[in-house]
Amino acid sequence: MTSSEKYLETGATPKSGSGGKKSYHHGDLRAALIEATRQLVEEKGPDSFSVSDACRLAGVSTAAPYKHFKDKTEMLVAAVLEGMDRHRNNMIAALDGIPEGTNDRITAIGLEYVAFALREPGIFRLKFGGFTDRIADERLEQGGQQSFGILLSEVAKCLHEPGITEEVRRRGFILWSFVHGLSFILYDQGLAEKGGEFVLRDLLEDVSKRMLS
């Protein structure tokens, strides 16, 4: 397809075109811009991201995004929301096949949490870097709580508690803090793959054990 050089691939093709014909309308510019945003945020870093760059990548004029997003922040929020879906889905998928009520499930969630932070550091920073004015969207808050909920239900099972008791919340909160900080530090130190001098899985297992007994 020739037009895919111009239009960042998103699965949607320009509407009118048979073959490589250039069409005035894009097809699915919104999705293309979100993908361009994601890509640029990872490549150049979140604060070097510019709407102009995304436009160049998507092959449209610099005014085009404003038909789809209120402003730059909304573009970033859209990209982060998609990222959080991936993050949450990956964590759920990581539980597959691991017996319920075991520490292994906690470890698996933690590993996937960190893995995402290292795989998509730009998106991770946008969500959690906490630049208050940049991103303060209720949908982001909700997504975070959902992910936390997954962890809490696992913690409850490990502790043989009937539900999300206060003690479950306490332990879960601590575990989350640890994994969250770990995610930042590993990336900041450039210890991406190894877990630094330590084996990542061992660290997570150690902490899980200590916190859930």
Next chain:
Amino acid sequence: MTSSEKYLETGATPKSGSGGKKSYHHGDLRAALIEATRQLVEEKGPDSFSVSDACRLAGVSTAAPYKHFKDKTEMLVAAVLEGMDRHRNNMIAALDGIPEGTNDRITAIGLEYVAFALREPGIFRLKFGGFTDRIADERLEQGGQQSFGILLSEVAKCLHEPGITEEVRRRGFILWSFVHGLSFILYDQGLAEKGGEFVLRDLLEDVSKRMLS
């Protein structure tokens, strides 16, 4: 000695004027700009910070900073370096009067770590938000390692280890990760003072105990 070190007083009084007379030269613009940067970063958030704003606040033209800093990033780095000094000094001060080799010292460091993150969230984010391209300065790295070293030497004493062994580094790394993540989360959730639903000191004591036994 550079001339900027000569005027390290923060009041920065204009040189020629007796009284309120406006002088062409500022007195200590470098320090004034760093303070303006710090203030604006806290007020408006790190990514809304602009050199122009800092100039307005300091009462100079928008070109003036470039006699003292290479670019915007260097201004931010300077503000962060000062912040890290405060951070480290506060942690050291927090140890005063607490018996050596006790978990209380670990807890005290953690409390002060979190306290700084909540008191100066903008500076904290600039240092640790990890926007790679924004700030990648060797001096920042060094400062971080210094702070980590303080923690490690306390951990070693708690574990009755002769020095900074691998196990000391492991436990210290985990404790740092926890406190670091806690700092981010407490601020992000707007749980500034309370420690959320939990008492901050209790959380830190709990984790210290579990990790150092």
Next chain:
DNA sequence: CTCATCAAGTTAGTGTCTCTAACATAAGTT
């Protein structure tokens, strides 16, 4: 099919921002 409508593009332009160049002034040195 034709025409009106409307979503989704475009170009052009404004105001702000970072940073540079050229110049001006203050302060120290000799």
Next chain:
DNA sequence: AACTTATGTTAGAGACACTAACTTGATGAG
């Protein structure tokens, strides 16, 4: 006093976010 250097200024280039006004073409009613 004259020279030199540090530190300020104004003017302006180039990038960016965003808006206004116009254009295109898909769609649906008659």
